[in-house]
Amino acid sequence: MKILFGFVFVAYCLHVTFGACYFKLEDGDHCTPKNGVTMLAGSELLIPEKCEKCTCSRQSDSSSVYMSCCGYGIHTGAIGPPPGCEVIAGDDGCSVKIVQALDHSKPCV
Template sequence: MKIFLVLVLFTCVIDVTFGYCFAKVEDGDHCTPKDGVTMLAGSELLMPEKCEKCTCSRQSDSSSLFLSCCGYGIHGGVYAPPPGCKVIAGDDGCSIKMVQAIDHSQPCVQ
């Protein structure tokens, strides 16, 4: 029980950023990653407003399409900065920048 409490407290203290991916099978001749956007089979779509990249591909064993979208940059993985540092989005909103936790204008130094 003590180990569980220590782990819970530890995860509350650490600043961690997580990435994500999702996928779905779609019928028809195009993929729809969001309202009003369509993609043809074999195409890729970069959505910098969400730091997300989607691909639309034809499944080899059927006429269905496979839509796969993953976060990139700040949404592309797990970042656990060293003590005293924090991970923030870069100037473009998607790239990562490691800065001092108490002063985001200063780079993380060890």
């Protein structure tokens, strides 16, 4: 129980960045991701210009909501391509392409 309380307290006081995600605990009925859009509890938001997906959830037995936003595609986190290859963004800016390091027009096999 002390561990759970400690986690909730830290999350409440700070915006925590963890890998390709960030989390935030807010009072009230809505969450506000970094793009400034207001989300109601129980909703999800896709932010394609940032390759990010956010969810806003009601905390049980609380007047707070919990927001988590995580990158997807190219913004998922570290992607380790095979030797001689590179990871680049696809045509939509979010999808992942693994291509030859010396010629980005050729896929890595």
